[in-house]
Amino acid sequence: MTVRTRFAPSPTGYLHIGGVRTALFCWLLAQRHGGKFVLRIDDTDDARNRAEAVRPILDGFRWLGMNWDEGPTDSADGTSFGPHQPYFQGQRNPIYEAAAMKLLAEGKAYPDYTTSAEQEAAREHAKLARKPYVHRGTNRDVPADENVKLYAAKKAPLLLKVEPGLKVSFVDAVKGKHETNTDTIRDPMLLRGPDENGLCRAVYNFATVVDDIAFGITHVVRAIEHLENTPTQILMYQALGATLPIFGHVPQVYYIGKKMSKRDTPALSADEIAKFKACGWTEEEIKGRDDLNIIAVAYYKEIGYLPEAIINYLCRLGWSLDAETEFMTVETLKQNFTLDRVTDAPGNYDAKKLFWIQGEHMKLVPTAEKVERCIPFLQRAKLIGDTLDSDTRLTLTKIIEASGDRIKLFSDILAFATPILKQEIDRDPKATEKAFKDPAAKLLLTEFAEVLKSAKSFDAASLDKLTHEFVASKGLKLNALQLPLRVAITGTGMGFGLFDTLAILGKDVSLQRLATVLN
């Protein structure tokens, strides 16, 4: 039997990082067994802004490379692909109704004419008695054919009849054995009472079960908050005569000890805002994006993370391969992921560790690919044009090579490329002051400019030798020249190798920039 897993996001307008972690486990499980990963949109509400709410979610999965075998099309307009269409719950209500009618006819479900006031009172009563309220509806014991007639005449919530005194047990693939007595399970609602248009919409629990059966889902992997729903859902599977899938409930992702939520997650820091601005974003553009937040996948894409780093980190949060492996490629994950090594306790999101993992993955990206992936960031910042001439490409390649491990995020390219590529260099006042507060610095630079002028070769190695000889002849260390020179030719006190910088700039530009400082 092929493994079929599914992830069912609600259309919220952004892809939640915690949701991705759960989806990742589903996806990895399917990949591991050569199975299928299904995406279903749980949009039982009105789907007016569907595209707007669904597209960011699909985009997020596509960017991460977590492709789905069946589900909504990329258009996000409500169309689907795959053998069990449609994959939008909002379009599947007739299917839920048909399943419910079957249960009604079989006497497994019944209409409940209890008024909300009555229910309210019963609930209140139970609360005072410090007992759980287990709802059982009015027409439980009415014969099936009569209930069918009654229901046709007067719609009401349709409830599943739960047989009391039984045990529902299952073995959760991550939590282990779980057992519940049916005496504590209320008769669950299948279909709601009619809305203003007379439509009886399925309730989440029922829609999920009907869909999971229809889609042939073999492994239901979802967040732990659904653990308590499971016995109820098992009863529905049984009533529907379906075989049970394997359930696996995974713990949540926390942020500083609390469930990760948009509200409790910090806004962009000043540094991050500066970074986005350097990348060509305007204040309005930044403010207009409420998904530029560590909780949303879009943030990581926009600031230049690698999808494989996100996947590695997220998977590692709540799962381990062994006692020490931290760095894992997606391929390794696909080959080794198992539900039984998912942790029991919730895990806290740690931005620093993610950043470290990102750096590790970045080390493996070949220069040519880095160039390609940095280009969009440079273009957005208008540092390079829409088309790239071969000279610029070559310079860019040199910059990226010289930057080495310093480029952690693709957006970091701006910090290294701007001082080289921008004609009018931005001078950091603090660095400038520090570099030239000793008047001897300018004199030294003036002499060094003459040395540079007569340099025969202008490659990094020659410049290294030449410069060291120069400072040695002065009885100085390189440090005496390093900062003034760097600030003079780049405007900043930080950057990659000094000699690489000179070499990439070339003799003319280097001398020219030196001259502007010295005059």
Next chain:
RNA sequence: GGCCCCGUCGUCUAGAGGCCUAGGACAAUACCCUUUCAAGGUAUGGACCGGGGUUCGAAUCCCCGCGGGGUCACCA
């Protein structure tokens, strides 16, 4: 409140009765390397929620506390 789940360094985790004077990683700190910044190297500090059992022996099993979370909807 009932029911359910969870509790190992600051954080992510390893740990299925002796391999545990509890291992790894991130973070922190110090030093080394060095051309600033990274990267790299070395080192240091840092945890079994508490209390009782069971056992020759418990982070691991049992009980009781404590703490955190989930769930009890015509939300998903």
